[in-house]
Structure formats: structure tokens, C-alpha cells
Amino acid sequence: MTASILAAAQAPYTRHASPTTTTPQVIAEAVRRALSQAGLTPQDVDGFGISSFTLQPDHAVDLAWRMGLRLSWLMEDTNGGASAGGMLQHAVRAIEAGDASVVVLAAGDVMDRDAFTRLVARYNRATEQHLTPLPMPGPNAVFAMLTRRQMGALGLERADYGRIAVAQRQWAADNPGAVYRSPLGLDEYLGAPMVADPLGRYDCVPTVTGADAVVVAADDRLGGRRRAKVLAVTTSYNSDDQTGDGLTTGLRACAPLAWERSGVSPAETGVASVYDDYPAMVVAQLMDMGFIEDGADVSRYIDSWISSRKLPLNTSGGQLSAGQAGAAGGMHGLVEVATQLLHRAGDRQVDARFGVVSGYGMVLYRYGACATMTVLEGVA
Structure with missing residues (x-):
């Protein structure tokens, strides 16, 4: 494979988030931190993948627009615990195919008691x-x-x-x-x-509010930078x-x-x-x-x-x-x-x-x- 993870970041996890906290906010924060770590800006990103249970009624394209991303590759994964691997698999193939060169993958939710109750009732x-x-x-x-x-x-x-x-x-x-x-x-x-x-x-895992993100890029764009190569x-x-x-x-x-x-x-x-x-x-x-x-x-x-x-x-x-x-x-x-x-x-x-x-x-x-x-x- 010819792609690597250049940066990885987490928006702060919290057991009891502020009532004004939203899912787009926590995801955007994780993306911001990952891009900052990578030394990149939203203008450098041409691919974006997202997994979230509480993003609705918005979708991946809505969130990408709100974060100022103009893209040639976009996906939305709904497979929960298996979503990161699934998105990474697709992102690497997109990079290898030339459909994107810098892809941000993110996942996150506001998961308070009410949100969890709604999720498990209609999973x-x-x-x-x-x-x-x-x-x-x-x-x-x-x-x-x-x-x-x-x-x-x-x-x-x-x-x-x-x-x-x-x-x-x-x-x-x-x-x-x-x-x-x-x-x-x-x-x-x-x-x-x-x-x-x-x-x-x-x-039993405690439910929290937060988000995570990684930046995946084509190896030929990374020079001598340290990276986690996808094997x-x-x-x-x-x-x-x-x-x-x-x-x-x-x-x-x-x-x-x-x-x-x-x-x-x-x-x-x-x-x-x-x-x-x-x-x-x-x-x-x-x-x-x-x-x-x-x-x-x-x-x-x-x-x-x-x-x-x-x-x-x-x-x-x-x-x-x-x-x-x-x-x-x-x-x-x-x-x-x-x-x-x-x-x-x-x-x-x-x-x-x-x-x-x-x-x-x-x-x-x-x-x-x-x-x-x-x-x-x-x-x-």
C-alpha cells in the first residue's frame, strides 16, 4: 500500500458534556487538531470520511461544507466499531487510484443519556x-x-x-x-x-462525548516525515x-x-x-x-x-x-x-x-x- 497516517488526534472526551455541545462541534475539533498536528489546513484536504450516530439530520457533505472542505472524495460509514477500518480501507484505495491525496477520517458523537437511549432503542x-x-x-x-x-x-x-x-x-x-x-x-x-x-x-464501556480523527496521505507527499504506514x-x-x-x-x-x-x-x-x-x-x-x-x-x-x-x-x-x-x-x-x-x-x-x-x-x-x-x- 502507498498511503500512511500522518497525524492522529482526539477531541476531549467528557462524561457529561455541556448541553450546548453538538456533534459537528466535537468532530470539527478532532479534525482541527489532526490537521494542526499534520501541519495542514482544510484547503489541503481533498478527501473526507465520517462515522457518527448523532450527526443527523446532517450528512457527510453537510459537515464537510461547514468545515470548509472542497473535496474530490467523500464517504459516510455507519458500521460503528468497524467503521475506522472500513473507512481506512476505502481511503487508501482512493489515494492509490488518484481520487484523493490527503484524506481526513473522523468519527464522533454527543452521547449523553438521552442520545444513548434513543440509539439503542432504534439501533x-x-x-x-x-x-x-x-x-x-x-x-x-x-x-x-x-x-x-x-x-x-x-x-x-x-x-x-x-x-x-x-x-x-x-x-x-x-x-x-x-x-x-x-x-x-x-x-x-x-x-x-x-x-x-x-x-x-x-x-461495560462508559458512554462519553467526543471525537477522533486521522489524516491519511499519499506516501509521495510525505518526504522524510514520520508516519504510520498502512501495510x-x-x-x-x-x-x-x-x-x-x-x-x-x-x-x-x-x-x-x-x-x-x-x-x-x-x-x-x-x-x-x-x-x-x-x-x-x-x-x-x-x-x-x-x-x-x-x-x-x-x-x-x-x-x-x-x-x-x-x-x-x-x-x-x-x-x-x-x-x-x-x-x-x-x-x-x-x-x-x-x-x-x-x-x-x-x-x-x-x-x-x-x-x-x-x-x-x-x-x-x-x-x-x-x-x-x-x-x-x-x-x-
């Missing part, structure tokens, strides 16, 4: 017709059942999931952009109120036809091709971000990408690689500690891995040449129908 037709009438407010109950199933299949206990949440909180302590940075101990995790057994308070982006949609048990994600279908195209292996990965709406999905994605080999002792892996931080995983704190800003949750991991490879991570900076990002999401009748995997290389 899609399946939700509106089958879950909301129960009533089932959101995906917690669905993923509680998946977590219980995974516990039985892999011999895991709540404490194993707790170690993931605790490790991510440790990373969050060094991330000024994380909403929750105070220490979290395993006892506090285990003693937290139940949300949907076996999921407790710290198993591979692969995607999978409807891999199990909504008949699977949720323990295997679409990454099982698209990850082998990402490793093959990039020439990188899990062992060479120096930093990884996986979509962490629940700790069980962290485990599922790590297994599907080959970080955890089939038949391995998963509890031991969590202790040896995640708790010890031997694998720098979700170094922003992940969504579990940084927060889930609606559709920006799908962009959060890409921004973090790019930030690490660009050497802009401050106190949480790790030494990594290769980074991996996974996206997962869009619950239809059962579990996530969309998955993406991205492999990046830090290049000076």
Missing part, C-alpha cells in the same frame, strides 16, 4: 422490533450471555476479565484524554455492582450469517489475509488496540487474530501478557477506561496505535515498529456482524 430493525419491546435497553444482556458462554468454553472466571480491565486502567493513568484514570484494583472490580450477570460495572487493511461482513455463538468474530475470516499482506506476525506486534466494548470481546479478538493460539491456557495468557503489559494492549486505556464516544469507539484504537507509532504518546509511549488495530461491531440479531483488521508500521 436497527432487529433491535426495534425484537429487543426494545422486551424491554432490553442496550446490548449488555446479549453480551452477558456471550461472556457466560465464553467462561464455560475457555475455563475463565470473572477475575480473568477483571485483570484485563485493571491493566487497561493502568494504561489510562498515563493518558490525559482518558475519562477514568484513577487506580482500579481487582477487588474493586469484583465488588462492583452487577449490570447483567456476569457483567459488572467495569465490564494492510482487511474486512469481514456477515461472516457467520448471524448463526454463530459469538465466540468467534469476523476477524477469524479476515486476519490471516492481513498478516499475509503485511508480512507481519503477532509475535512482531509491538502495540495493539482491539475493540473493547466488553472484556470477553478482547479475548475473542485476540484469539481470532492469533495472539492467543487455539488450545492455549487463556487465563495464563491474560496474566502473562496483558496483566504484565508484556503485550502493550489498548494503551490508551481502551474504551473501558477512556470511554466510548459513540461511533468514535471504532476510531479510538486506530488513533491510539497511530499515536504510538508517531511517537506522540507521552508518558505511555512504547517501543514499537508494528501496530495492529481490530474493529468489531454492529449487533444484528445476535452478535457483531462487522470486523476489520489494520496493520501499521512506524516509519521515520
